[in-house]
Amino acid sequence: GFVNARWPVDRPITHLEVLGTLVDDDGRPLTTRDFRMERPPVPQGRTHGVLVAGAGMEVGKTTFCASFFKAVREAGTDASYHKVTGTSCFLSDPVRVQAGDRPTPDTWEGEYVIAPEDLRATDFVDACGVPSDMSVDAAAFVADTCRFLQSEPREVLLAELADSLHHRTNLSLLASAAFRSHFRDLIYVVDPSVDAARNAEHFVRDILGWRDVRLAFAGRIATSPEHASTRREIRARFDLPCLDHTDAGAMLTWLSEGRAL
Numbered sequence: 383g384f385v386n387a388r389w390p391v392d393r394p395i396t397h398l399e400v401l402g403t404l405v406d407d408d409g410r411p412l413t414t415r416d417f418r419m420e421r422p423p424v425p426q427g428r429t430h431g432v433l434v435a436g437a438g439m440e441v442g443k444t445t446f447c448a449s450f451f452k453a454v455r456e457a458g459t460d461a462s463y464h465k466v467t468g469t470s471c472f473l474s475d476p477v478r479v480q481a482g483d484r485p486t487p488d489t490w491e492g493e494y495v496i497a498p499e500d501l502r503a504t505d506f507v508d509a510c511g512v513p514s515d516m517s518v519d520a521a522a523f524v525a526d527t528c529r530f531l532q533s534e535p536r537e538v539l540l541a542e543l544a545d546s547l548h549h550r551t552n553l554s555l556l557a558s559a560a561f562r563s564h565f566r567d568l569i570y571v572v573d574p575s576v577d578a579a580r581n582a583e584h585f586v587r588d589i590l591g592w593r594d595v596r597l598a599f600a601g602r603i604a605t606s607p608e609h610a611s612t613r614r615e616i617r618a619r620f621d622l623p624c625l626d627h628t629d630a631g632a633m634l635t636w637l638s639e640g641r642a643l
Contacts, residue, residue, distance in 0.1 A: 431567070467506065
């Protein structure tokens with residue numbers, strides 16, 4: 383981001399000193415893209431993709447992903463998690479999902495070590511080599527993301543779309559047949575109302591055209607006691623479940639039903 387984003391307004395920055403830079407063997411500066419993970423594609427077919435999206439930021443998408451990922455891994459299933467769009471912030475989302483029920487990274491003390499062979503959480507820096515999905519044109523971002531997802535030979539692939547479902551890059555991904563082919567399920571963290579759930583279903587089914595994906599809702603609508611009647615109405619009217627991220631058994635049952643289809 384721009385360097386003075388959080389600098390006090392009354393103290394304008396007048397000088398920047400570059401202390402160092404990364405270069406290659408020929409002395410040429412390196413960029414994030416130079417560290418992109420190059421992985422060969424693997425045959426598709428056995429991976430069950432679950433896409434998590436939401437109505438906006440800070441609605442509970444990563445909280446759901448962390449609980450879902452932990453339940454799947456503890457059930458003995460080989461799984462991976464990929465943060466697809468947004469702004470690079472590895473410590474706040476991918477490592478949080480990888481760490482499971484550990485406290486959030488900004489409250490950690492000491493070291494947290496992940497062995498390379500156990501790393502199951504990545505983001506678009508690994509996939510595309512850019513610090514933001516706004517740092518490259520949409521077509522290249524979609525192509526690089528799809529190439530990266532195709533290299534994940536896991537039993538379950540959990541992917542999270544940052545921001546809202548209507549985010550510019552998210553819409554480009556959702557319109558891509560290659561991206562669509564990776565997912566059988568879409569979990570939407572929705573505002574807790576019947577109207578919001580109905581509008582989300584309409585957008586996914588009729589606007590995006592994702593008609594054959596299994597759809598479920600998550601977030602406060604699925605966990606808060608005061609929304610119990612809303613959950614029952616959504617199930618009765620639309621035949622769609624609300625997945626409580628604190629109920630590992632219910633999430634695993636829902637996943638196994640989808641994998642059996």
